[in-house]
Amino acid sequence: xxxxxxxxxxxxxxxxxxxxxxxxxxxxxxxxxxxxxxxxxxxxxxxxxxxxxxxxxxxxxxxxxxxxxxxxxxxxxxxxxxxxxxxxxxxxxxxxxxxxxxxxxxxxxxxxxxxxxxxxxxxxxxxxxxxxxxxxxxxxxxxxxxxxxxxxxxxxxxxxxxxxxxxxxxxxxxxxxxxxxxxxxxxxxxxxxxxxxxxxxxxxxxxxxxxxxxxxxxxxxxxxxxxxxxxxxxxxxxxxxxxxxxxxxxxxxxxxxxxxxxxxxxxxxxxxxxxxxxxxxxxxxxxxxxxxxxxxxxxxxxxxxxxxxxxxxxxxxxxxxxxxxxxxxxxxxxxxxxxxxxxxxxxxxxxxxxxxxxxxxxxxxxxxxxxxxxxxxxxxxxxxxxxxxxxxxxxxxxxxxxxxxxxxxxxxxxxxxxxxxxxxxxxxxxxxxxxxxxxxxxxxxxxxxxxxxxxxxxxxxxxxxxxxxxxxxxxxxxxxxxxxxxxxxxxxxxxxxxxxxxxxxxxxxxxxxxxxxxxxxxxxxxxxxxxxxxxxxxxxxxxxxxxxxxxxxxxxxxxxxxxxxxxxxxx
Numbered sequence: 001x002x003x004x005x006x007x008x009x010x011x012x013x014x015x016x017x018x019x020x021x022x023x024x025x026x027x028x029x030x031x032x033x034x035x036x037x038x039x040x041x042x043x044x045x046x047x048x049x050x051x052x053x054x055x056x057x058x059x060x061x062x063x064x065x066x067x068x069x070x071x072x073x074x075x076x077x078x079x080x081x082x083x084x085x086x087x088x089x090x091x092x093x094x095x096x097x098x099x100x101x102x103x104x105x106x107x108x109x110x111x112x113x114x115x116x117x118x119x120x121x122x123x124x125x126x127x128x129x130x131x132x133x134x135x136x137x138x139x140x141x142x143x144x145x146x147x148x149x150x151x152x153x154x155x156x157x158x159x160x161x162x163x164x165x166x167x168x169x170x171x172x173x174x175x176x177x178x179x180x181x182x183x184x185x186x187x188x189x190x191x192x193x194x195x196x197x198x199x200x201x202x203x204x205x206x207x208x209x210x211x212x213x214x215x216x217x218x219x220x221x222x223x224x225x226x227x228x229x230x231x232x233x234x235x236x237x238x239x240x241x242x243x244x245x246x247x248x249x250x251x252x253x254x255x256x257x258x259x260x261x262x263x264x265x266x267x268x269x270x271x272x273x274x275x276x277x278x279x280x281x282x283x284x285x286x287x288x289x290x291x292x293x294x295x296x297x298x299x300x301x302x303x304x305x306x307x308x309x310x311x312x313x314x315x316x317x318x319x320x321x322x323x324x325x326x327x328x329x330x331x332x333x334x335x336x337x338x339x340x341x342x343x344x345x346x347x348x349x350x351x352x353x354x355x356x357x358x359x360x361x362x363x364x365x366x367x368x369x370x371x372x373x374x375x376x377x378x379x380x381x382x383x384x385x386x387x388x389x390x391x392x393x394x395x396x397x398x399x400x401x402x403x404x405x406x407x408x409x410x411x412x413x414x415x416x417x418x419x420x421x422x423x424x425x426x427x428x429x430x431x432x433x434x435x436x437x438x439x440x441x442x443x444x445x446x447x448x449x450x451x452x453x454x455x456x457x458x459x460x461x462x463x464x465x466x467x468x469x470x471x472x473x474x475x476x477x478x479x480x481x482x483x484x485x486x487x488x489x490x491x492x493x494x495x496x497x498x499x500x501x502x503x504x505x506x507x508x509x510x511x512x513x514x515x516x517x518x519x520x521x522x523x524x525x526x527x528x529x530x531x532x533x534x535x536x537x538x539x540x541x542x543x544x545x546x547x548x549x550x551x552x553x554x555x556x557x558x559x560x561x562x563x564x565x566x567x568x569x570x571x
Contacts, residue, residue: 054171054213054560058131059124059491059503061522062160062173062556063548064117064152067140072098072115072181079110080184082201088253089199095475098181100551101468104155105475105513112187112200112252113514116178117154121162121171121211123560126493126501128522128545134215139179148219148277150175150207152555153186153229157507157516158310158325160555161232161399161489166314166356169237169561170210174230174246177205177221177277187252192223192284193260197253205282206230208244208270213561220244220273224264224285227252231310232556235272236356243358244270245288247309247321255302259368263287266307267321267336267377269360286360289319289336290373293329295346296385301328303372309334311411311489315402315567318350319357320380322397324413331394332384333410334377343378347385349445382438382447395432398507399489403500403529403567406440408447413507414459414486416515418476423509424483428460433486435502435525435542439532451534453525456542457484457506465519467550478511482518485509489556494566499526503545503557519548522557 054060076093083090091110096102098115107113119136135141137149152159152175160173178185188202189195205221208230224230230248250265251257264285273280290307294300306329311322319336323329337343339351363373379385388394399411414433417426427433434454438447462481469480490504502525508518523542531537548554 053215054123054562055131056560056562056564057126058560058563059126060162060171060558060560061122061124061505061546061554062162063120063122064154064160064553064555065120066100066115066117066154066517066551067181068098068100068551069181070097070099073103073106073183079106080112080187080200080202083199085201086199087197101480101512101517104517105473107155107514108475110184112184114153114155114184114186116151116176116180116182116185118180119150119152119160119175124546126503128524134211136209137217146276147217148177148207150209150219151178151180151182151185152176154553155514155517156186156229157488158231159229161311162556162558163232163234163312164558164561164563165210165235166238168563168565170212170235171558171561172208172210172233172235172244173556174206174208174233174248177207177219186229187227190223190226190264192282193226193258193264195227195251195253195258195261198227200227200252206248207277208233208246210235210272211561218272218274219277220270221277221280221282222246222268222270222285223260223282224248224268224270225250226261226264228265232312233270234312234314236358241358242272244272245312245314245319246270247312249308249310249326251304256369257304259365260284262304262368262372263363265304266290266309267319269357287363287373288357288361289377290361290375291329291334291377291379292372292375293387295375295378296330298387303369305329311397311399313400313402314356316350316354316405317356318354320400321377322400322410324396324398327389329388330379330385331388331396333380333397333400335380336377340376347379347381349381380447381445382441393432396486398487399504401490401492401502401567403492403494406442407529408438408440409490409492409500409502410436410438411487411490411504412436412452413488414509416485416507416509418478418509418511418515421478423478423511424460424462426460427483427485427509430459430486433459435487435490435504437527450532451537453527453537453540453542455540456525457487457523459484459486460509465550468519473511473513475513476511480511482508482510482512482515482520484521487523491558492567493559494529498529500529501526505554505557517553519550519552520554521548522546522554
């Protein structure tokens, strides 16, 4: 009876959101105003407590909460943990205890610094109203799930992207098999791929979580992403398959990198486990794809670092990735070419008959140190091809969402500049940060940038976080207050009136020791799908639906398991 009552309440709320006044509004700005207003109207309708199932058609946002204890870090502690047992060296010691947000100033002396934290999956109406919150099993509540536990690194901004499986039945995300409040887990080696030159002397499995529509979790451990972090994963559960496409970075030591680091970075394929974490014994990483700038005729980079991917999506049986960080390679959009014919010179478009990969990339271990992995990935034609190190203002792509076969939305998180007191004016002056709309030109066989939506994001404008320090951080000399710098993860929906609705998570800049720990926001905008000009989008703007509070960050956004795709493929 309780579930039936909840369903009736939920149906009422969704009908209000999907009402003619909202979805049929000709002006996207008017529609967004109605969406934002409906959030308050629904607030008293859903006092759901505890763990509840996911309802199709709603949103899920991944949120992390820092366990604000001064005892998390002892001043003077030599970091990273176990650094004395490596050849990478140690820092001068922690300068601040575990009190939030001052704790993140420790990154100024320990570049590996981070603390693991709890993960929550918040179920929201499309208008941003909280329906329920599901805490991912962790060491503070070990009795909740015998299958295992997972945490994130609180200040690691590239983590906890959410993706529906290929059949839409599960949500997946990546974290660490570690307790809450563990220090520097995000740069630890994985147990099976230890780099002795990594100054972080710990060994921590990365883990991929999948959760079904009833809130049941399964965890798969992996030795991939040793020395760095996994960013995202998509479960292929179609046609009897049961494996993940995962993406991330690896390596935190010196050059040359060990073989296990080279094969454990970038695009990975990971067999899903049905065992508990305690029963698992993962083997070597299994790479799925790789790109080298030598495909573009450039001189080879540090082996493996061209594959520092973070965003991932699937459309029409093709895997797409983004690279938007690191000094090596090209910050741009890529795809994995399963035909071997789509891009003989490093760029191209997927073949019409492309199929999703089901097996790892074959490679010769004897040539890993000299040539790296073979290249089977391409830059999507029309997107940037210039090496990042050669650009003054490179792109910083993050999440992607296809509205249809000829319209691709790309979130650009901005450059994260915190190099002086001009950090806010710098953020406001960026032209590429925000939501980029790309259109496919079939005759030219390439994509072109139509425009970038920024209105309403208020790039570079400081905002207040209740309970947060005021004034400047004495460690950096810059303001504590954060400001939006761009967008990270996103998802979207094609509406019946010719518009698309895009939900996205913001990035920030501030004087925080680590801007990845800034409280950020969930925003939404409407765009006319057929529009291809900036003038046609002049009245479109973003509206803030939710803001992270003191000791919180928002990371990923997706639709719930069982939701129906509106873009002819998957969300």
